[in-house]
Every structure is written in structure tokens, then in C-alpha cells.
Amino acid sequence: MSIQNKALRDPAWHERLFSTWLLVAVIMACLYVTEFKPWTLLDETSLRATRQFLASFFPPAHDVVFLKLIVVSTWQTIAVATAGVTLALIVAVPLALIATRTLSISRIGSGRVALVPKIIRNATRGVLIVLRSIPELVWGLLFVRAIGLGDTAGVLAIALTYCGMMGKVFLEIMESQDARSTDTLLINGASRGQAFLYATLPSCLPEMVSYTVFRWECAIRSSVILGFVGAGGLGQQMDLSMRMLAGGQVVTMLAAFVALVWVADVVSKQLRALLD
Amino acid sequence: MSVNFSNVTVRLGRDADARIVLNAISLSLNAGEQVAIIGPSGAGKTTLLHTLACAIKPVSGELTINKEIPWTLAKLALHELRGRIFLAPQSPPLPPRQRVVNAVLAGRLSSISTLSALLSLYKPKDAALAFAALARFKLEDKLWLRCDRLSGGERQRVGLARMMVSQAPLILLDEPVSALDPALGLSALKTIQDEATARNATLVVSLHDVQLARARFARLIGLKAGRIHFDLPASAVDEATLADLYGAEFAEAAGMAKPNAAAAELPSVLAAPAAARCF
Numbered sequence: 001m002s003i004q005n006k007a008l009r010d011p012a013w014h015e016r017l018f019s020t021w022l023l024v025a026v027i028m029a030c031l032y033v034t035e036f037k038p039w040t041l042l043d044e045t046s047l048r049a050t051r052q053f054l055a056s057f058f059p060p061a062h063d064v065v066f067l068k069l070i071v072v073s074t075w076q077t078i079a080v081a082t083a084g085v086t087l088a089l090i091v092a093v094p095l096a097l098i099a100t101r102t103l104s105i106s107r108i109g110s111g112r113v114a115l116v117p118k119i120i121r122n123a124t125r126g127v128l129i130v131l132r133s134i135p136e137l138v139w140g141l142l143f144v145r146a147i148g149l150g151d152t153a154g155v156l157a158i159a160l161t162y163c164g165m166m167g168k169v170f171l172e173i174m175e176s177q178d179a180r181s182t183d184t185l186l187i188n189g190a191s192r193g194q195a196f197l198y199a200t201l202p203s204c205l206p207e208m209v210s211y212t213v214f215r216w217e218c219a220i221r222s223s224v225i226l227g228f229v230g231a232g233g234l235g236q237q238m239d240l241s242m243r244m245l246a247g248g249q250v251v252t253m254l255a256a257f258v259a260l261v262w263v264a265d266v267v268s269k270q271l272r273a274l275l276d
Numbered sequence: 277m278s279v280n281f282s283n284v285t286v287r288l289g290r291d292a293d294a295r296i297v298l299n300a301i302s303l304s305l306n307a308g309e310q311v312a313i314i315g316p317s318g319a320g321k322t323t324l325l326h327t328l329a330c331a332i333k334p335v336s337g338e339l340t341i342n343k344e345i346p347w348t349l350a351k352l353a354l355h356e357l358r359g360r361i362f363l364a365p366q367s368p369p370l371p372p373r374q375r376v377v378n379a380v381l382a383g384r385l386s387s388i389s390t391l392s393a394l395l396s397l398y399k400p401k402d403a404a405l406a407f408a409a410l411a412r413f414k415l416e417d418k419l420w421l422r423c424d425r426l427s428g429g430e431r432q433r434v435g436l437a438r439m440m441v442s443q444a445p446l447i448l449l450d451e452p453v454s455a456l457d458p459a460l461g462l463s464a465l466k467t468i469q470d471e472a473t474a475r476n477a478t479l480v481v482s483l484h485d486v487q488l489a490r491a492r493f494a495r496l497i498g499l500k501a502g503r504i505h506f507d508l509p510a511s512a513v514d515e516a517t518l519a520d521l522y523g524a525e526f527a528e529a530a531g532m533a534k535p536n537a538a539a540a541e542l543p544s545v546l547a548a549p550a551a552a553r554c555f
Contacts, residue, residue, distance in 0.1 A: 105355055109333035109347070111290070180369035187331040188442070189359025189386030194393045198382040202371035 056247025066249065069237065070256050077233035077260065080151050080226070081219035084158025089212060091163045096170035099124040102179045103192045103200065128171070131164025140226040154231030158219050169211055170204075177203045206275045213268040220264050224257060234260070277342045277360070277446040277478050279305040279328065284337035286320075286327050297323045299502040300337065307445075310472060310479040312489035315499035316522050321482040322366065324499065325448045328480065329363035330354060341446070359386025362444035366451040368435030372424035376415075376434055379423055380406040383438035402441075409440035412467045414460075429455045436464060440471060447472055449481045453488070461485070465492055486518060 040046060097103060099121050106114035113121070136157045143153035181199040190198065227235015234257060241249035286298035297320045305311060313321050326332045327339065330346045338345060341361075346354055362383070370379050377400050384402075385393055395401065403419065410416045413433040418426065426434065432455040439447060452468065453461035465481075469492065472479040483489040489496055490510050498505040498513075498521045505521050506513070 106351065108331055108358075178369065180365070181371050183331075184363070184365055184369055185382060185385060187326075187329055187358060187363055188361070188383070188444075189355060189357075190382070191355075191385075191390055193390040194385040197390075197393055197397055198374070198378060198385060199371055202374040202378075205373065 053247060056245065057251040059248055060252045060255070061246070061248040062252065066252070070234075070253060073234045073237045073253075074256055074260055076151055077220060077223050077227070077235070080154040080223040080231070080233050081158065081216060083155045084223070085162060085212065085216045085219050087155065087159035088162035088166055088215075091159070092167035092170060095124055095128060095163070095167040096174065097192070097196055099128065099167070099171050100174045100200075102175055102177075102182055103186075103196055105186060105192060108183075108186060125168075125171075128164050128167045131160055132168060133164070134161065136161040136222050136226060137229065140229045140231045144230045149230040149232070149236075151232035154223050154226045154233060157226055157231060158222055162215055162219060166212065166215060170208055173204050173207045173211070174200055209275060210272050213271050217261075217264045217268050220260060278307045279303075279446070279478060280338075280340040282338045282340070284327065284334045284339055286323055286332055287335045288323065288332070297502050298327065298334075301502075301504055303497065303504060303507065305478055305480065307478055308473075308476045309495070310469060310493055311481070311495045311497055312493040313480065313482040313497045313499055314484075314486055314489050314521070315505065319499040320502045321499055322450050325363060325450050325480065325482060328446070328448055329361050330358050331363065356386075360444055361446045361448065362439050362442045363448040364435045364439055364450065364452060366454065367428070368431060368438070370423040370431055370434060372422070374423050376410070376418050376421050376423060376426070377403055377406045379434050380409055380437045380441055383409075383440070383442040387443060405441055406437070409437040410434070412440060412471075413437055413464055429457070429460070432456060433464060436468060439468070443475070445475065445477045447477050447479045449479075451482055451484060454484060462488065462492075 041050075101107070101113065101121065104113050104117060104121075106117050139157035139160050140153055143156045147153055147156075177200065181203060182195050185195040185199050186192075223231070223233050224235040224238070227233045227237070228239045230236060230239075234253060238250060238253045238257075241253065281301045281303040284298060284301045285296060287294045288297045289295055301324070313324060315321055323332065327334060328341075330341075333347055339347070341357065344357070346357055349357065378397060381396060381400065381402060384405075388396075392401065400406070407416055407419055410419060410433075413436055415430060415433050415437065418430060418434075423431065423434070432452070436449075436452055439449070447468075449468065453464050456464055465488065468481075469479065471477075481489075481493070490513060494510055495508070496510050496513050497507045498517070500521055506517055508517070
């Protein structure tokens with residue numbers, strides 16, 4: 001090999017080659033562990049079952065009594081999501097306030113946060129991690145056991161998980177904004193709450209509202225899933241219809257669900273547009 | 277409030293890149309006194325004001341405010357003391373979406389409860405107070421506007437109106453008129469000084485415009501490279517003193533322009549008569 005060829009050799013090439021094969025190996029291992037065999041979908045038995053299920057979708061159920069039930073369940077789903085997100089918001093904002101470093105008063109002067117506030121702050125972050133690391137489905141199962149079937153379980157499940165997520169994101173939003181307006185008020189003797197209300201909040205409000213609306217959209221989808229474990233709303237009805245193999249009802253509910261998500265999307269877009 | 281610095285040294289930055297910004301400053305201000313701090317960029321004027329506001333802790337020396345040593349106070353008492361000191365930073369950081377009325381009323385947060393601060397956000401309680409403060413700077417028509425609708429000069433005056441609603445007996449202003457045209461700057465400075473006199477508040481102002489400082493203040497403190505270069509009555513500050521403070525270029529440029537680029541864009545309203553006298 002000539003000297004020139006050596007000089008032209010890309011020093012990063014081996015590394016790149018290695019990481020590509022590593023990625024391929026990891027994905028193969030994952031597919032093996034999950035027994036990913038999509039061709040079983042095309043088996044004679046699978047195809048027959050799918051065909052039967054799809055055939056039962058038609059005609060979609062459309063009697064007045066059933067449609068009324070759908071309207072009520074949809075409304076319940078929206079209510080569960082809204083109530084859950086509202087509860088989450090009420091808890092998440094104070095937790096984020098406690099955990100935010102930019103609102104620290106002990107930091108003024110030396111730039112270092114004092115020990116006790118640091119412990120409180122980290123403990124609060126820990127609480128937020130625990131809250132959001134347990135999926136709402138698990139909370140849902142837990143609450144259905146504890147307080148029985150119904151919407152309340154759904155509201156609590158969403159409130160707990162979403163409180164963790166929203167608290168964490170609010171915290172990041174507040175810490176990433178320009179801290180000077182907050183600092184100025186703290187230096188002039190404002191309390192943490194006051195500095196939040198008059199400097200941090202006006203700077204962060206659009207982002208926080210936008211994220212809350214996005215979460216509300218997610219909560220609507222979540223509350224449908226929670227319905228399957230007995231936490232009320234559209235999901236619970238869908239679960240019942242599936243058990244009864246009433247495909248016509250399932251397809252009507254799916255249509256209602258798509259419409260609901262679409263409406264949520266439109267509403268959240270409108271709300272975000274209002275902020276500018 | 278009376279203030280006393282005795283051998284105060286301030287270091288900024290952490291560990292390896294820490295550098296001394298104020299070096300053994302000794303200085304005393306009587307209650308109700310009004311002084312201007314001048315000096316080249318990077319001399320430590322802003323740091324001096326922040327140290328006075330108890331926003332930066334000195335590494336050595338002793339700062340006394342009203343016969344109390346702030347950094348030996350309990351945390352609550354220290355923060356309560358901060359509430360009695362008003363610091364307006366250069367180009368006041370106002371949240372873009374905040375309305376002017378709330379930006380101004382933020383000046384009296386330290387004297388009201390958090391609950392009434394919250395209620396006042398919902399329905400501004402002392403709009404009349406904010407209106408009167410803004411009117412002192414000819415900004416009363418901006419009361420209900422959002423801060424991002426204001427020009428730089430208007431924003432600076434909102435910061436000054438905020439000072440008006442605070443009841444602080446120690447007022448610290450960092451370049452309060454740097455974004456204002458000369459006539460407006462002069463009238464704003466007069467308004468500030470009248471308010472300080474009316475309140476019997478101690479007023480410390482950092483200024484780039486040397487002529488303005490000489491015209492409006494009885495006592496000038498020259499700061500250079502973190503040290504007090506001079507602390508003189510305005511009448512004793514002559515061209516030689518200033519040339520020494522700002523460096524050789526100042527003396528050369530003095531006849532034509534201001535020592536500082538920002539000030540050079542805005543010829544001082546006082547420059548014409550003062551220049552004849554001084555340079």
C-alpha cells in the first residue's frame with residue numbers, strides 16, 4: 001500500500017462499520033426474543049379468523065339506543081381525560097416549582113444551592129420520576145381493584161402518571177428559559193412564588209399551555225385504553241362489544257374514537273393559536 | 277440607608293476561571309446621598325451595584341448596610357433586606373408577554389403578600405399606582421400593552437417606573453438612561469433624583485455619560501480595573517482625572533467624541549456647553 005493510499009484512509013471507517021453491525025445484531029436479538037414472525041399472520045387459521053372478524057364489522061351498528069350509548073361514553077372519555085389532566089396540573093405545578101433551580105433563593109450570592117434546599121429539590125425530582133415511571137395502565141388496574149369499576153379509577157390513574165410527566169416537563173421548561181427576569185425579582189426581595197408569577201410564568205406560559213394541551217390529547221387516547229381495564233368510558237364499551245364479538249358495534253366505536261381524536265387535535269391547535 | 281464598604285473584594289466565576297472583579301474597595305455612603313459611578317467598560321461598575329444589592333457575596337472585606345452586615349444575617353432577614361434595596365439592571369429583562377402594568381407593579385412585590393400578588397395578576401389592583409409611575413416617564417399610554425410591543429428606550433423607562441412603585445430606601449441603577457435620547461435621558465434622571473430626594477433614599481447610579489454624571493451628581497466615584505480610582509466632588513473632577521480614568525485615547529478623542537462607543541452614538545444634551553468648559 002502506497003503512502004498516499006494510507007493518507008486517504010478514513011480513520012473513522014472501522015468505527016462506523018463496527019457500529020452498523022452492532023446495531024444490526026441488537027435488532028436481530030430483539031426480534032428473536034420477541035419471537036417476531038409476521039408470516040404467521042398469513043397462516044390459513046389466522047387469515048380465517050381475521051376474515052371473520054372483519055366480516056362481522058359490517059354493517060356498523062347504528063340503532064338509536066346504541067348511538068346514544070356511544071355519545072354518553074365518548075363524553076365520559078373526554079371528562080375522564082379532562083378531569084385527570086386538571087388534577088395532574090394542580091399537583092404538577094407546585095412540584096415543578098419546588099424542584100426548579102432557577103427559583104432558588106439560597107443560590108443568590110454564591111451561585112451554589114444550600115444543602116437542605118438541594119435535598120428537598122432532589123427528593124421532589126425523585127417523586128416525579130416514580131410517578132411517571134409507573135404506566136397509567138398499572139395505576140388503572142390498581143385503582144379498579146381499590147375503588148371498583150368506573151370513571152374515578154381512570155381519572156386517578158391519569159392524574160398520577162401525568163402529574164409526573166407534566167411536573168418533569170414544566171421543570172425543564174422553567175430551567176431552560178432566560179433566568180434574568182426571575183433573578184432580577186429575587187434580588188429585589190420577591191419571594192419564590194412572586195418571582196414565579198411575575199417573571200417565570202409570563203415567559204414560560206405559552207410552552208406550558210401548549211404542552212398541557214398536548215397531554216390532554218394524549219389523555220383522551222389513554223382514557224380509552226384505561227376503559228379496557230374497567231375504568232369507564234369508550235374503552236369499557238369497546239371491551240364489552242369485543243367480548244360479545246359484536247363487530248358492528250366495534251367499528252362504530254372505532255369511528256367515534258377517530259372522530260374524537262380528530263376533534264381533540266383541532267381543539268388543541270386552536271388553543272395553541274390563541275396564545276400568539 | 278447608609279452603606280459602608282471596607283476592603284471588599286469580589287471574585288466572579290468558579291474555581292479555575294475565577295477572577296477578581298472588585299479589589300479591596302473601601303467606600304462609604306450616607307443615607308440620602310446621591311452618587312454616580314463612572315469608569316471604563318469592564319471596570320466593575322455592575323458588580324459593585326450587584327454587591328451592594330446583596331446579590332453577590334464578597335470573598336473578603338466587610339459590607340455594611342444600615343449598620344448591619346448582610347451576609348451574617350439569617351436567610352429570611354437577608355432576603356427581607358434585599359426587599360428594601362432596589363436594583364434595576366441595565367436593559368431590564370422583562371418577559372415579552374407580560375403587560376406593562378404588571379411589569380411595573382412587580383416593583384412592589386417585596387412589600388405585598390404572594391396571595392395579593394396572584395390576585396393582582398388576575399385583576400391589577402394598583403393600576404393607578406403604575407399609571408402614575410409611568411406618567412413620570414411619559415409612558416402612561418403604554419399601561420395595558422405587552423412588553424414586547426415596546427422599544428428599547430420604552431422598556432428601560434418601564435424598569436425605572438418599577439423603581440418608582442418600590443418603596444426602597446436604597447436605589448441602585450445600572451446605566452438607567454443608556455437607551456434614551458439625551459433630552460429624555462436628562463429628564464428621566466431628574467425624575468429619578470427627585471424621587472430619591474423625596475424618599476430620602478440613597479441613590480447609586482452607574483453612568484457612561486461623563487458629562488451627565490458631572491452635571492447631575494455632587495459626588496463621582498471613578499472605578500478602574502476593580503479599584504476605586506478616585507472618589508471626588510464633581511467640581512474636582514477635571515480632564516486630567518478623566519483622561520487618567522479612561523486612558524490616553526480619551527484625552528485625544530475628547531474634543532470630538534465620547535470615550536465610549538455606546539455613548540458616542542448619542543451626543544449628550546450637555547455636551548455642547550460642557551465641552552467648551554471642559555475640553
